[in-house]
Amino acid sequence: MGKATAELAVGLGARVTLASRNQEKLHAVASAIDGDVSVAAVDTTDEARVKAWAAGLGQVDHLVISASSAAHGAFSDLPTGDLRAMLEAKFIGPYVTVREVLPYLSEGGSISLFSGVLSRRPSAGATGLGAVNAAVEALAKGLAQELAGKVRVNCISPGMVATEAYADMPEEAREGMYAQIGGSLPVGRVGQAHEIAQAVIMAMTNGFLTGSVLDVDGGHLVRG
Ligand SMILES: NC(=O)c1ccc[n+]([C@@H]2O[C@H](COP(=O)([O-])OP(=O)(O)OC[C@H]3O[C@@H](n4cnc5c(N)ncnc54)[C@H](OP(=O)(O)O)[C@@H]3O)[C@@H](O)[C@H]2O)c1
Numbered sequence: 001m002g003k004a005t006a007e008l009a010v011g012l013g014a015r016v017t018l019a020s021r022n023q024e025k026l027h028a029v030a031s032a033i034d035g036d037v038s039v040a041a042v043d044t045t046d047e048a049r050v051k052a053w054a055a056g057l058g059q060v061d062h063l064v065i066s067a068s069s070a071a072h073g074a075f076s077d078l079p080t081g082d083l084r085a086m087l088e089a090k091f092i093g094p095y096v097t098v099r100e101v102l103p104y105l106s107e108g109g110s111i112s113l114f115s116g117v118l119s120r121r122p123s124a125g126a127t128g129l130g131a132v133n134a135a136v137e138a139l140a141k142g143l144a145q146e147l148a149g150k151v152r153v154n155c156i157s158p159g160m161v162a163t164e165a166y167a168d169m170p171e172e173a174r175e176g177m178y179a180q181i182g183g184s185l186p187v188g189r190v191g192q193a194h195e196i197a198q199a200v201i202m203a204m205t206n207g208f209l210t211g212s213v214l215d216v217d218g219g220h221l222v223r224g
Contacts, residue, residue: 001066001114001158001161001163001193001196001197001200002018002020002064002066002067003018003029003033003193004193004194004196004197005064005066005196005197005200005201006018006029006033006037007033007194007197008194008197008198008200008201009062009201009204010033010034010035010036010037011035012201014035014036014061014062015036015037015038016033016035016036016037016038017037017038017039017040017057018030018037018038018039018040019039019040019041019042019053019067020041020042020067021041021042021043022041023039023041026039026040026041027039040053043093044065044067044089044093044094044096044097045088045089045092045093047096050093050096050097050100051100053100054097054100054101054103054104055100057101057104058104059104059106060101060104060105060106060109061105061106061109061110062109062110062111062112062204063097063098063101063105063109063110063111063112064111064112064200064204065093065094065097065098065111065112065113065114066114066156067089067093067094068086068089068090068093068094068114069085069086069089069090070086070090070126070129070165071083071085071086071128071129072125072126072129073125073128074124074125075127075128078128083128086128086129086132087132090129090132090133090136091132091135091136091139094113094114094136094139095139098111098113098143102147102151105150105151106151107150107151108151108207109150109151109152110151110152110153110154110203110204111140111143111147111151111152111153111154112153112154112155112156112200112203112204113136113139113140113153113154113155113156114136114155114156114157114158115133115134115136115137115140115155115156115157115213116129116133116157116158116159117133117157117158117159117160117215117217117220117221118130118133119131119133119134119136119137119157120134120157120221121220121221133157136155137155137157137213139155140153140154140155140211140213141153141155141211141213144210144211144212145211148210152203152207152209152210153210153211154203154209154210154211154212154213154214155212155213155214156196156199156200156203156213156214156216157213157214157215157216157217158191158196158216158217159185159190159191159215159216159217159218159219159220160177160178160181160182160190160191160217160218160220161190161191161192161193161195161196162178162190162191162192162193163193178190182218184223184224185217185218185219185220185223186218186219186222186223187218187219189218190218191216191217191218195216196216199214199216202214
């Protein structure tokens with residue numbers, strides 16, 4: 001979804017910096033986008049690295065943080081280490097990244113964070129992830145208040161979207177999951193990354209939108 005957002009933003013004339021942990025992957029993604037794209041290897045859970053990277057960014061108009069990792073497992077079985085790693089990657093990393101980039105954010109700019117449908121439609125086996133998503137939404141709403149007058153802050157909450165997040169699953173199981181969950185939604189299918197990217201661009205550009213959680217989920221929250 002980060003890559004799809006970069007593609008759309010570049011198409012609208014933005015200069016984009018893509019940051020994640022794997023430099024090789026970043027270069028491959030950047031070279032596939034026709035436009036002004038630079039890359040930086042940054043692990044959001046490495047506070048010193050985030051600080052150093054942010055200090056070299058220069059002026060930034062919009063910050064979008066889609067980086068995360070998710071841990072699944074039944075409540076009693078999920079190892080505490082996995083829970084902590086998810087909290088680090090999905091909540092603390094974004095928190096620190098916002099704090100460090102904030103001094104370089106233009107007045108009138110925006111911040112977009114990512115939660116997910118599980119915050120308000122939890123499911124067995126993903127209770128920890130749902131709780132972390134809820135924390136991200138609360139962070140976005142709190143920051144919208146605290147940073148009012150400087151930047152707008154919103155949270156994108158995707159439903160199931162076919163992305164590399166599921167690349168480690170065997171293909172048959174993955175397609176079965178997409179068919180099963182997609183089939184249960186009002187739209188009858190799972191989402192595509194560019195559909196989420198469209199919502200991110202809206203959050204970046206709509207000056208009246210702040211403190212919102214944008215549900216882009218194919219109707220997941222209202223399904224039976
Ligand atoms: N896909 C879905 O069905 C779904 C549903 C609900 C919510 N969401 C949420 O939507 C957001 C985007 O999801 P996605 O499907 O696009 O995920 P994705 O395909 O797994 O991409 C996540 C990106 O984050 C980077 N990343 C992970 N940990 C990082 C870290 N500590 N520091 C820096 N970069 C890191 C990864 O690159 P490297 O590994 O190279 O660092 C990867 O490029 C996430 O917050 C996810 O939880 C997704």
